Amino acid sequence: MSLPTWSLQALKFLVTLWLTISCVFVVSRLLPNANTPLGLADADLAVYGLSDAATLERVKADYRQRRGYHLPLFYVGLGARGSGLAEQLESPGSPDYPWAEAAVLRHGLEPTRQFRTQWHAWEQQASPEERSTLRSRLLTWAQAAETGQAVASFLQESATSASKTLLASWNALLQKRAPLHYHLPVLQWHGTDNLYHTWLGKILQGDLGASTLDYQPVLSKIGEAVGLSAMLGCLGLATALLVSYLAGMHLAQHPASLFAAVGRHFLYLLDSIPAFVITLGVFGLYLLLGGALDSPYLAAPGESSPFTPSLLLGGLCVALFLVPHLTLQFYGTLVHQNSQLYYRTALAKGLSSATVLRRHALPNALIPSLTLLSEVIIGLISGVLVVEVTFSLPGLGSLLVKSILAADYPTVVGITLLLLLFRLGVTQLTDLALALADPRIKSV
């Protein structure tokens, strides 16, 4: 391949990479409660004994600030015209900004300005408790499009003159209706200080954020888990490849024998049993036959070996998931070669059927098997996941399940990114290997 082709390939790969990462970002922002701390969506929630909307909003705002989620989502964004007008009254950081913005958007700038003047006059003479109560009611009103009855009834209860004027101006505010053009969207330029930019920059530096569960860096959590999963996967895959190769060759050499017929039926049967039932069967049989999971008997006493019984059994299970599919497909492609002309020619030249199979059919059967292999490797993680959960192995799969159950989004996003990158790498390598193995494929 020439240099331009190579650079074009590399460029294509980079664009795919960028698209993948950006898609993960968009989807991760769509997760429910992506902007709230853990547990804040629970039905029976109370923070410090309080459960009003304003308190919850304060907790959420604090969380967003700490996590950097308060930044605008993208370089450009759409904002309502009215929000820009509200910024003339209140700076966006102030605690009164949310209700001022809602009031401007719903009832117009002028009445809101008048109400705000009265509010400042009232604030001078009110006690701190009154002030915080009214503010929290205003914030509730701003959040949940209510009629404003809660604010009015609070003001009616206190009898001071400032309250009365404030009530009058509140009612005047509610009477008015904002002009329609306040709701026209306006394009806003946020610059590089946005969530997407910072997120992408951190990812490029290898920072995936911190888990919401235990505040550990996600990257170190994944790093601890990935080794075990890789070992499990490689162990299972290597065993499965060896067994499938031998079994496929045997089935193709003796297609009519009783053993082959029984074997094929057994493989079909094994192929349709769900992975977790196989794992559970291996697990149960091993324990019932007197095995123990906590004795690393392969290691000399005093030193710990990575090859614990759990890992070996897990590898066996992964191999059992893969062997039927791999063997049957490999056998199918081998049999398919039987009808090819070159096969018959080789037989006619007087070669034994075993030699023809090995020297002529096998190289041709390996090329479709390469595509199959890449699919199997990509699908490996779901088998590994089931094994890890059953044997309580601290790998990537059990980490994913744990994070999903705990709604630990940063970890889930990190693992998803890793798996997508893994998939991208495997497909690229397969394309490359196919191009090297089969000169007929020139498109790569």
Add this chain to the structure above:
Amino acid sequence: MDIRQLAERISGKEKLALAWLFLFTAAAVIAQVQVGQGQQLLATPEAAYLPPFVSMDHPLGTDQLGRDVFLYLLHGCRTSWLLAIPPLLGATAMGIVAGTGAALLGNTGLRISVTRLLAGGMALTVLVYLLPVIKFWWQDWPTYLQIALSAAGALVLLRLLFSAKGPENKKKRKEIALPVDEALQKLIGVWASFPKLLLLLLLTLFTPFSVVSLMVWIAVTYWILPARVARAMVLQLRQEPYYETAQALGIPFWRTFTHYLWPSLQGTLLTNFCFAASGLLGIGSTLAYLGIGLPADVPSWGKMLATARFSLEAWWLIAFPALFLLTSIFSLQSLGHFFSSTSRSNSVTK
């Protein structure tokens, strides 16, 4: 495919499979009636871990909370049925629509004039721009009026884009083709980039755990294979002379579909349905086994197997749910093999 013809070919194995699936469905219906009446599985901790075949009250024994295993498995039938059959029906319908549409329209079948595309694009942009204003404007109106107005607006927009005769009909129009087939292939490529189990695990994050949301996610995950099958079949069928005849005769699309395409599609889709359903029984149980997707109070075979792995001495907590699960899976598989062999011998395209 004729029912009578099928009945002649059916053998003992398939009869057994059909009988089991019938019992499975009946159990699901019974459990649904019981759930509808508000009956729940009673936990009696003092009767926990009763072995099977010793008590008349609990023929299959009790589990770690003293719940009757037989009743639990019956309710598990309902969950498995709900997680396999309705989502798969929905997925197959989606797949047929997408696959047939992509195959018939191809990359050049759906043409649209440039002026109209520009006009439609402009209208859409203006609509999106005005959307917040409209929302504020009609916020006090009743909901049905809002829905009716939006539907009318969408219809007008679609009519503007896709109506058969345009005002500039006489002139030579500039047209561009919408690549429907390519779009579907791209979508399938993206959707199939993850193993199904993993995709389901991630999708469950977007909704609270419940049977209905899991059903929706399963349907959304499983439409790919029916779409591929329908697309491949229709691509083949549209080359056949009888389909071209139907086109030349001007038979309306719906009748072409039901009388010319569907008879050849149904066998393959039925086969695919059986195999996918057997796979889905496994996937539904796997999700329950992992503890993801189903709420805590919904009984499932996978959950029983998950808790049973901590108490292997109670062999009946593994043996019976596994037996139910595997029998259902093998029944569906044998039916799938049966349908695939009959549809292959009946097919016009072979």
